[in-house]
Amino acid sequence: MTITTVGIDLAKNVFAVHCVDQNGKTVLVKSRVTRAALPGLIAGLPPCVIGMEACSGAHYWARLFRQYGHEPRLMAAKFVSPYRMAGKSGKNDAADAQAICEAVRRPHMRFVPVKDESQQAMQCLHRTRQGFIEEKTATYNRLRGLISEFGVIAPQSTDALRHIVFEQKNSLPLQVQQCVDDLLEHVARIEDNIAEYDRILSRMAKTDHRSQRLMELKGVGPTTACALVASIGNAHDFKNGRQLAAWLGLTPSQYSSGGKSKLGRITKAGDSYLRTLLVQGARSGTDRGGEKD
Template identity: 95%
Template sequence: MQCLHRTRQGFIEEKTATYNRLRGLISEFGVIAPQNTDALRHIVSVQKSSLPLQVQQCVDDLLEHIEANITEYDRILSRMAKTDHRSQRLMELKGVGPTTACALVASIGNAHDFKNGRQLAAWLGLTQSQYSSGGKPKLGRITKAGYSYLRTLLVQGDLSVLIGAEKRNDSFSRWVCMLVERRRYWQAVVANVY
């Protein structure tokens, strides 16, 4: 299962490189595009007719190739998550979808290697770094010294939870909104994952 996630991650990195390559390609013809992928797709569709025919073919090839691969791997991981009972239990948590659930199961199995949740958070790189001066401990930023792919999936899932919480009025959503008010936005995202 980990090979599927690593391949998917490779395609995502390739997608970023492809979009950067595409942005550079169309900038040679005077079309300047922002880094946002949706905006890039929109600008390409609007400005495509002003590009030379060979460039239009290159643009089509670049865009079609990469999205199809990521979509296929997402479909495979979704099917795997539906058949695994551990993934199904994880998907009951807010912000955990099929991809994240499969990645958690593939990475940590049944989680008996960790004594508590804090150890898992430290393994993911979500705990704060600690410094001490004069015997007084100080907490710094999160360490980011763990499994970055899984940490990224969890943070992205929690980001969607925070965005959805602004539109709801249940007790959890109110708590999340209060957390965002007390702390900065990204601190609230990471705190909610942790």
């Protein structure tokens, strides 16, 4: 019996592997495979389809298994769970691997494109940059909350906050003044980091032909273009633009029955960060004459 399909439940150190033949009959089951042993096990198998959930490390393993001559396919975890025969009460690594093996064989299963290293590296830049932005917002809110305890109320604008802090700082206790100075110094470093990441993304966009084509669109700048390339690559996994829009969560939800079509609000499925950039770009293109971000 030749193994044609493999399901792997990914983890940090210990993995579960479930292998079947072309008829779906179980050929090999390994409930505990160490991280060091997994590459050797998969390399020794004949070329086959390997199913995995699109979780942390999945793209790395998919690239590695592709080098061994296999066909890796990644799936969202929510599409795998219906195939877990043991149900929620019997969840374990072996059952997960079996469910993945069953799900990857379904003819209408939807798969996640495998990202190359350059795409993942670009995504790392975006994730780190977004983390800095969130940290910057949190720091300003912390500063605003601290001074409000001493009767200094600042509006939402960061410029107005800095202005009020400059004017009212001497009226605060010395310990609070130290806290204010440290927070302002911290947020200044964060803003420098954000500016540096913006410069890096801008340089990358100028050297990537896909990003350059995207930036020809109204409202699409280096940040949005690089984010799109990092997420969808050449977009060959989408049949048309409508499918891409649905993947981004920009299409209306549908509640149709009895021949009556009813559309709701947009689904907001997919990558919220990417969708946010596109919405901001659309506002920029309509409200400010095509100014790009």
